[in-house]
Amino acid sequence: MDRWAVVTGASGGIGLEIARELARRGYALALSARSRDALEALAADLRAAHEVRCVVCALDLGAPGGADALARALHEASVVPEVLVNNAGIGVYGPFAEADADRVQAMLELNMVALTRLTRQLLPGMLGLGRARILNVASTAAFQPGPGMAAYFASKAYVLSLSEALDAELRRRGVTVTALCPGPTRTGFVARAAAERAAMLRGGLADARGVARAGVAGMLRGRRVVIAGWGNRMMVRAGRWAPRRLVTWIAGRMTREV
Numbered sequence: 001m002d003r004w005a006v007v008t009g010a011s012g013g014i015g016l017e018i019a020r021e022l023a024r025r026g027y028a029l030a031l032s033a034r035s036r037d038a039l040e041a042l043a044a045d046l047r048a049a050h051e052v053r054c055v056v057c058a059l060d061l062g063a064p065g066g067a068d069a070l071a072r073a074l075h076e077a078s079v080v081p082e083v084l085v086n087n088a089g090i091g092v093y094g095p096f097a098e099a100d101a102d103r104v105q106a107m108l109e110l111n112m113v114a115l116t117r118l119t120r121q122l123l124p125g126m127l128g129l130g131r132a133r134i135l136n137v138a139s140t141a142a143f144q145p146g147p148g149m150a151a152y153f154a155s156k157a158y159v160l161s162l163s164e165a166l167d168a169e170l171r172r173r174g175v176t177v178t179a180l181c182p183g184p185t186r187t188g189f190v191a192r193a194a195a196e197r198a199a200m201l202r203g204g205l206a207d208a209r210g211v212a213r214a215g216v217a218g219m220l221r222g223r224r225v226v227i228a229g230w231g232n233r234m235m236v237r238a239g240r241w242a243p244r245r246l247v248t249w250i251a252g253r254m255t256r257e258v
C-alpha cells in the first residue's frame with residue numbers, strides 16, 4: 001500500500017525540495033500549488049526518478065474554500081496522508097502603514113488560515129492511520145516581532161505556536177507535529193515579497209535542499225521544532241535570553257532596506 005505525503009507549495013523552493021526528499025524515501029506524493037505545469041513537471045520527474053505515485057492538485061489554497069477544495073480533491077483521489085507538509089506561504093515586506101491591505105490579508109489567509117483548516121480537515125484520516133507526521137514550515141521570524149515585516153513575522157509566530165501545541169495534543173495519539181524554521185533561503189520567496197533590499201539577505205542565503213533535508217529528517221525523528229542552520233540556532237538561542245525590546249530592535253535592523 002502507498003504511503004502518501006501531501007506537500008503544499010510544491011511548485012518551487014523549499015516545498016519542491018521537500019517533495020523530492022520524501023519521494024527519495026519512497027513516499028507517494030500529492031503535490032499542491034497554483035502552477036499546474038510546474039507541478040506536472042515535478043510529478044513526472046519524481047515518477048521517473050523514484051517510481052512513486054504522484055497526483056497533482058493545482059489550486060489557490062489562499063482563496064476562500066481553498067483548503068476544503070484540496071481536502072476534497074485528496075479524498076476523491078483516495079489519498080489519506082501519512083505525512084502532511086504545510087509549506088505554502090508568502091511574505092509582505094515593508095512598513096505596515098503603507099502595506100497593501102489586500103496583500104496582507106491574502107498572506108494571513110494562506111500562512112495561517114489555510115494551514116490550520118487543511119490540518120483540521122486531514123487530521124481525522126491521519127489519526128485513523130495510527131501513525132502520521134505533520135511538518136509546518138514556519139521561519140526563524142517566528143521567534144521575535146519583526147518591524148518592517150510585522151504581519152509576516154506574526155503569521156510565523158502563529159505557525160510555531162500552533163505546531164508546538166498540536167504536537168503536545170496529538171503525539172500520544174500517534175501524530176507528531178514539527179515546525180521547520182528556516183532563515184533566509186534561496187527561493188522565489190524574496191522576490192515575491194519584494195524584499196530584495198532587506199539587510200538580512202547580506203548574510204547570505206541558505207540552500208533550499210539543505211533546509212528541506214533538515215526538515216524532513218527532523219519530522220521523521222518526531223522533533224517538535226527544527227531550526228535549519230547552525231547560525232540560526234545560535235541566534236534563536238541568544239534571542240531567548242535578550243530583552244524583548246532589544247530583540248525587536250535587532251529584527252527591525254535586519255529587515256531594513258540597504
Ligand SMILES: NC(=O)c1ccc[n+]([C@@H]2O[C@H](COP(=O)([O-])OP(=O)(O)OC[C@H]3O[C@@H](n4cnc5c(N)ncnc54)[C@H](OP(=O)(O)O)[C@@H]3O)[C@@H](O)[C@H]2O)c1
Nearest residue numbers: 009011012013014033034035061089139184185187188189
Ligand atoms: N525563502 C525564505 O527565505 C524563507 C525563510 C523562512 C521561511 N520560509 C517559508 O518557507 C515556505 C516556502 O517558501 P519558499 O521560500 O520556498 O518560497 P517560494 O519559492 O516562493 O515557494 C512558495 C510556494 O508556495 C506556493 N504558493 C504561493 N501562494 C500560493 C497560494 N495562494 N496557493 C497555493 N500555493 C501557493 C507557490 O506556488 P504557486 O505560486 O505555484 O502557487 C510555491 O510553490 C513559506 O511558508 C515561507 O514563508 C521561507
